[in-house]
Amino acid sequence: MKKNILLKPLCCVLSAFILMLSSYSPVEAAEFPASWPQSPEIAEETGVLMEASTGQILFDKGMDEIRYPASTTKIMTTLLILENIEDLSQTVTFTDVITPDLEPGNSTINAQVGEQLTVEQCLYAIMLASANEVCTQMAVYVAGSVENFVSMMNQRASQLGCQNTHFVNANGLPDPNHYTTAHDLALILAAAIQNEDFCRISGSATYTIPATNMTSSPRNLENSNALINDSEYHYDGVIAGKTGHTEAAKNTLVTAAARDGMTLVCVVLRSDGENRFIDTVSLFNYGFENFHLSPVYWLNSEEPAGYVVLPKGVESNVLTVKDSDSGDTRTRTYSYQGVDLYSAQISLPVSFEQEADIPSSSFYQIRGWDYVLPGMGVILLILCISEIIILISFASRKKPKIKKKRSA
Template structure:
């Protein structure tokens, strides 16, 4: 049996409960006292500072960062957002998303020799043994709470049959999400020169994952208990290592969860989800220090203190669009004009006090060779997109309303 390591920091939480508590080896490095010297990136201004009427962003230690409203897709803060950097364990957000999209949470995973012993010594692990059986849910909790690298390999094998095929799936999914500067080479984020992403791309992945209800369970859980398995007689306790969650050392009001990461080459990486009022913000920080928690707190303060989400009170009357003769044939329609309808409120996220009537609106019919079309309306402040709305053809309106809750 492999060595089982207890986390002394968290032992007090379970002083009265026998079991095993793990310390994630790739936990962010956090100093006991503030570091007096700033990183080389601290004084670098945010790219969003150039937007007219935009609040000046905070100084952060991280090399790259993005803060976005998850509902309106408004980027509130951006610095070096397209610079290719190493993600470390926030890679596991993509791994978890694919597992949630492809697996039954009640199904079981039996650890292969390659998964159990396929990671480098000293990296994050729950010390699962060859032949040990877990449910998919337990494996995902180990992945996201304890950053268990062997579980990333096990989940990859379960989804795709092999780690190599799963990595191909990761890159396909990234491309689908519009990630143009990302290449994954493993499912756990252990260092590889060919394994990289950007803050912008990671934001797209983090947002897509957040909109998967199954995924949200694995990043918002604080503590999870795994009963004895066929190979381990003791109960395992998994602890969420995102230290901005309630009750932890960097607790921040409104933080829902997220994923930490650290390697020597990547530095501290962090993805964080937070909600206050009607705003849900997502923060991504790459190559930072002190766990990236102070950086993330500064970004969230900036977002919640300087911006507001505003209902555009859109006109609910349909917007007409004219069909081409060929389109009428394909759509089996006899009408020349097709009405498009909004199916929900349209919001923008703007600096507090902004007169939204001055925003520029651009509309575009989204291409679709066969089938219903959509109109996308985007709103801009000084050329910066601050929100959007979608209008749908009447024929698919009832299907959308019956299949989606808002």
């Protein structure tokens, strides 16, 4: 009985050393806190506003409902090209694989079989002119066939956490099996804008492809995203984006903008007329005017371990932290006004050696403890060693008595 009494505080002491978090990820929220700023109404069927660095959702209108992406597909196409080709000055020679995409009504730069462009020129043609035939040719250039490239697209989407996306081509032309969601497109653009070349190309208002081996005149390209080009909807801070349009998808728009250290991704699907630009501006204004990134700290760290998006005037020290264990996994959940905003997990147990190697990605909400905890840690370690010595001493003194058997 005494042994159990001694073991109990020892277990409590040891548990203090495994409160470490190795990674964090946003929790998809079906609801927002009671004091969440009132969001604007949008005309589109579905839409989302997401903070890019955290993945936190600030606005949700059917963000996980499946829709056709149209040419916003080309964000994934461009991302894969950039991830698989380092030298953008490489020459691409167009082949007859582009012929079906040159039919009247398709979005093209009227590339010709045998014409040569650099990879960079092809990327501008894809993102600014939305050239379908260039997407097809680059898919073959990267993967050997459109089918192989599409497999890469679907695999990459899965890696990014897309749960309701399936591609069958590289350009977004209508197909019943080619679909996505506003949320998934936001995840794809959030990954793409981490690439500097993607932002440089996608964020350009205009670009000129000079004369080629098959043309005597240059091609002047203009970005169809009105938030990027010089239009009434131009939005300061936009860094990248892509428009789309088919009869099946209607108008689509995916855009990223950065202000005051926060990067927002906005997606609107199935829009009519200019609503996609009007509503994207409205959602960006909503995000930048009402929210900010608030740092969260872990234990004795002087530097922020990460950030959480909260209404302006609210800081992360108001968050409620709750730990729960299941099997060998500990989950820590961060909540605001009863609504979970983030969760984090680690595998248990964590050794002292492992703790030293784990980056500071855990969050602790009371900064005053940053200065107290180092000393407490030493005291706890001493107590732990003392408990072990006492247990060993107790066990060595209490030897079991062996009763001698009586002979019959």
